Amino acid sequence: MSPVASPETVRRDNLSLLLRRLHQSGARSRSEIGAILGMTRSTVGELVADLGARGLVLAGDPARLGSRGRPSMVVGPNPEGAAAIAVDIAVNSLSAAVVGLGGQVLRVTRVAHSPRRLAFEETVEDVVKLIQSAQASIPAGCWTAGLGLAVPGVVRRADGLVHFAPNLGWRNVPLGRLVAERLGSELPVLTANEADVGAVAEHTWGAGIGTRHLIYITGDVGVGAGLVIDGRSLVGAAGCAGEVGHIQVNPMGVRCRCGAIGCWETEIGGPALLRRAGSAEKGYRPEAIARLVREAAWGDPVALPAVEEVGRWLGAGLGGLVNALNPQRVVLGGYLGTMWPLVEQIVQAELRVRVVAPALEVVEIRPAQLGAEAVLLGAAELALTRVLDDPTMVPSRAAEIRAS
Amino acid sequence: MSPVASPETVRRDNLSLLLRRLHQSGARSRSEIGAILGMTRSTVGELVADLGARGLVLAGDPARLGSRGRPSMVVGPNPEGAAAIAVDIAVNSLSAAVVGLGGQVLRVTRVAHSPRRLAFEETVEDVVKLIQSAQASIPAGCWTAGLGLAVPGVVRRADGLVHFAPNLGWRNVPLGRLVAERLGSELPVLTANEADVGAVAEHTWGAGIGTRHLIYITGDVGVGAGLVIDGRSLVGAAGCAGEVGHIQVNPMGVRCRCGAIGCWETEIGGPALLRRAGSAEKGYRPEAIARLVREAAWGDPVALPAVEEVGRWLGAGLGGLVNALNPQRVVLGGYLGTMWPLVEQIVQAELRVRVVAPALEVVEIRPAQLGAEAVLLGAAELALTRVLDDPTMVPSRAAEIRAS
Numbered sequence: 191m192s193p194v195a196s197p198e199t200v201r202r203d204n205l206s207l208l209l210r211r212l213h214q215s216g217a218r219s220r221s222e223i224g225a226i227l228g229m230t231r232s233t234v235g236e237l238v239a240d241l242g243a244r245g246l247v248l249a250g251d252p253a254r255l256g257s258r259g260r261p262s263m264v265v266g267p268n269p270e271g272a273a274a275i276a277v278d279i280a281v282n283s284l285s286a287a288v289v290g291l292g293g294q295v296l297r298v299t300r301v302a303h304s305p306r307r308l309a310f311e312e313t314v315e316d317v318v319k320l321i322q323s324a325q326a327s328i329p330a331g332c333w334t335a336g337l338g339l340a341v342p343g344v345v346r347r348a349d350g351l352v353h354f355a356p357n358l359g360w361r362n363v364p365l366g367r368l369v370a371e372r373l374g375s376e377l378p379v380l381t382a383n384e385a386d387v388g389a390v391a392e393h394t395w396g397a398g399i400g401t402r403h404l405i406y407i408t409g410d411v412g413v414g415a416g417l418v419i420d421g422r423s424l425v426g427a428a429g430c431a432g433e434v435g436h437i438q439v440n441p442m443g444v445r446c447r448c449g450a451i452g453c454w455e456t457e458i459g460g461p462a463l464l465r466r467a468g469s470a471e472k473g474y475r476p477e478a479i480a481r482l483v484r485e486a487a488w489g490d491p492v493a494l495p496a497v498e499e500v501g502r503w504l505g506a507g508l509g510g511l512v513n514a515l516n517p518q519r520v521v522l523g524g525y526l527g528t529m530w531p532l533v534e535q536i537v538q539a540e541l542r543v544r545v546v547a548p549a550l551e552v553v554e555i556r557p558a559q560l561g562a563e564a565v566l567l568g569a570a571e572l573a574l575t576r577v578l579d580d581p582t583m584v585p586s587r588a589a590e591i592r593a594s
Numbered sequence: 595m596s597p598v599a600s601p602e603t604v605r606r607d608n609l610s611l612l613l614r615r616l617h618q619s620g621a622r623s624r625s626e627i628g629a630i631l632g633m634t635r636s637t638v639g640e641l642v643a644d645l646g647a648r649g650l651v652l653a654g655d656p657a658r659l660g661s662r663g664r665p666s667m668v669v670g671p672n673p674e675g676a677a678a679i680a681v682d683i684a685v686n687s688l689s690a691a692v693v694g695l696g697g698q699v700l701r702v703t704r705v706a707h708s709p710r711r712l713a714f715e716e717t718v719e720d721v722v723k724l725i726q727s728a729q730a731s732i733p734a735g736c737w738t739a740g741l742g743l744a745v746p747g748v749v750r751r752a753d754g755l756v757h758f759a760p761n762l763g764w765r766n767v768p769l770g771r772l773v774a775e776r777l778g779s780e781l782p783v784l785t786a787n788e789a790d791v792g793a794v795a796e797h798t799w800g801a802g803i804g805t806r807h808l809i810y811i812t813g814d815v816g817v818g819a820g821l822v823i824d825g826r827s828l829v830g831a832a833g834c835a836g837e838v839g840h841i842q843v844n845p846m847g848v849r850c851r852c853g854a855i856g857c858w859e860t861e862i863g864g865p866a867l868l869r870r871a872g873s874a875e876k877g878y879r880p881e882a883i884a885r886l887v888r889e890a891a892w893g894d895p896v897a898l899p900a901v902e903e904v905g906r907w908l909g910a911g912l913g914g915l916v917n918a919l920n921p922q923r924v925v926l927g928g929y930l931g932t933m934w935p936l937v938e939q940i941v942q943a944e945l946r947v948r949v950v951a952p953a954l955e956v957v958e959i960r961p962a963q964l965g966a967e968a969v970l971l972g973a974a975e976l977a978l979t980r981v982l983d984d985p986t987m988v989p990s991r992a993a994e995i996r997a998s
Contacts, residue, residue: 438913
């Protein structure tokens with residue numbers, strides 16, 4: 191329950207409202223801002239001046255700010271005004287990016303890496319090096335909001351403990367604490383599941399723009415989901431909501447890495463797809479999945495039925511989630527997104543059988559749009575949100591916004 | 595996105611904050627209110643005077659208001675200041691209640707009824723009679739916030755269309771519109787699923803008090819859920835979230851009334867329980883279930899294994915929901931609540947196998963506390979929420995609050 195609003199909190203909330211809007215939808219004219227936020231011209235002017243003095247917005251040339259409108263009126267987020275460092279610890283690579291306001295990737299580095307084959311301490315060491323190199327590249331005067339780490343595993347958000355990340359071979363790795371200690375800085379370190387942050391990114395800039403109820407499901411080795419409920423990311427009581435890979439869909443199915451039988455992941459996860467195609471591959475390589483999906487698209491008589499069988503189980507599980515959550519949109523990431531054109535009919539047929547009418551009427555399924563960048567954008571958002579919630583944490587430079 | 599806050603909206607929000615708090619937690623001293631809401635003594639005084647002038651709160655004798663504290667300081671919600679009419683259309687009964695602020699049931703009527711055996715027009719007629727009789731009993735000067743209808747079916751909230759209520763034998767019944775037309779009054783008529791409103795009631799006054807992430811699952815003929823996410827009721831994009839009865843849990847299972855195979859409802863619903871106990875009962879009577887659960891509690895060699903088998907499937911399905919939503923509490927209503935002591939060990943064992951560690955650590959399962967009243971209290975809340983959101987819709991009586 192929020193306390194009573196004082197004039198300061200009202201002003202802070204309005205700064206936050208304006209900055210978040212520009213961050214999400216890009217440069218806008220002052221009159222558009224006024225119309226969207228229901229603010230008077232003079233209120234907009236004051237708020238823009240305040241944010242400008244903090245270096246968080248830029249006014250000026252609409253071409254440069256990537257918007258149309260009369261030059262004198264355009265205001266946009268300043269990507270070099272505040273930024274976050276984002277890290278994606280994936281199964282076969284590490285990536286680090288500097289992401290500025292507006293979701294602009296100022297710099298990104300991706301290196302091939304196999305966390306599975308290393309002790310986690312070595313991976314942490316490599317992550318820290320990437321972070322330090324990213325940090326050094328942040329433009330002078332840019333406020334660094336913090337660090338967002340994305341991991342393919344079950345994460346406790348409060349302290350960044352990675353309980354279980356089977357594809358990294360991790361159990362109970364205190365990732366957030368280790369990285370913070372090794373960096374030795376005051377920067378907040380925020381850790382989350384890759385699907386959760388991917389959902390935020392697709393919701394803000396990708397296939398989920400403008401929706402209030404979204405399920406993002408991503409297929410890789412495992413299957414994870416990120417949920418947006420009523421416009422907000424659902425993190426759950428312990429920060430680990432979205433573990434849909436471990437919904438039981440088939441009691442006659444195979445044993446999952448989690449120990450249970452017949453989890454959804456054992457029917458639609460990457461290894462399940464390879465298994466259905468009779469692949470003799472040991473271990474798991476994302477490239478093998480990508481190749482299989484391409485072969486299916488060419489009509490390969492082994493690959494296509496395998497993909498279609500995954501499509502049936504995708505539909506069966508998705509039907510339950512759509513019944514439970516009544517989303518407006520489902521966004522499919524990873525290979526689930528790339529195989530979508532091949533399984534759309536099958537999934538829709540499953541949904542028509544399983545989903546209650548009003549939920550079926552409103553739900554739309556789309557492949558993800560942001561690719562691998564989704565995870566980095568979403569991880570950055572973990573930290574940028576701090577500035578978006580309270581822009582007054584960035585000190586004013588006592589300089590007025592550049593005359594427009 | 596909410597518009598900029600004006601002084602009027604700040605005041606309205608504060609009135610709302612205070613009234614909702616009293617509504618949920620009962621009478622409080624002015625100093626407690628100040629401490630809880632972070633308001634100064636004089637702000638609390640002004641807000642209480644305003645709400646008092648509208649007849650929405652009472653100040654005075656703490657014994658009468660059901661609270662401790664110094665007599666002069668206690669303020670409570672006035673159940674006769676604003677009220678809603680709640681209707682529960684159940685499988686074998688109709689109920690109507692007048693529920694005042696604070697969740698106080700001022701009057702309740704329950705009549706045996708079989709909507710299944712009647713054309714829906716006849717049921718609507720009977721509902722309207724109950725409503726009119728309830729309406730006539732509302733105390734003079736009490737603001738009637740509206741009408742809340744709860745139905746065991748899939749409801750589109752926007753207009754109260756009941757898409758599908760198999761246990762009433764209804765398909766596409768425009769219940770909200772029919773009732774509003776027959777009443778011919780200006781009262782808002784709000785229609786929702788019984789599990790959704792039950793969840794709200796258990797969250798506000800029952801087994802879910804104080805939690806922010808709650809799943810309420812209720813078993814009757816069908817199985818439904820109401821979800822509270824981050825403190826707010828999840829209604830979904832079409833208002834029909836929570837249809838967990840139609841999550842597929844068993845592809846080798848039986849055909850569900852919805853047409854699909856192996857829905858959760860076909861494993862744990864009332865008819866499934868009777869089936870497992872080898873009952874020859876035709877149709878479905880809640881009393882038969884209640885008797886079976888009692889027999890199981892006495893160790894009956896047929897009833898107990900049937901209940902335990904339902905417990906195993908309850909755990910299997912619940913595991914998936916806990917993985918997906920990471921709730922703090924699961925509240926079991928209907929016979930799922932009454933059988934809880936018999937299946938607790940079985941369900942917990944299933945969850946230990948299926949649920950990721952951090953989600954398992956935080957989740958607590960409890961039987962519902964409000965019984966059949968949950969649905970009426972929650973249905974009333976559909977309408978009372980209007981007054982709680984904006985107490986200024988109730989006109990001031992220009993009389994000061996009764997001197998304390």
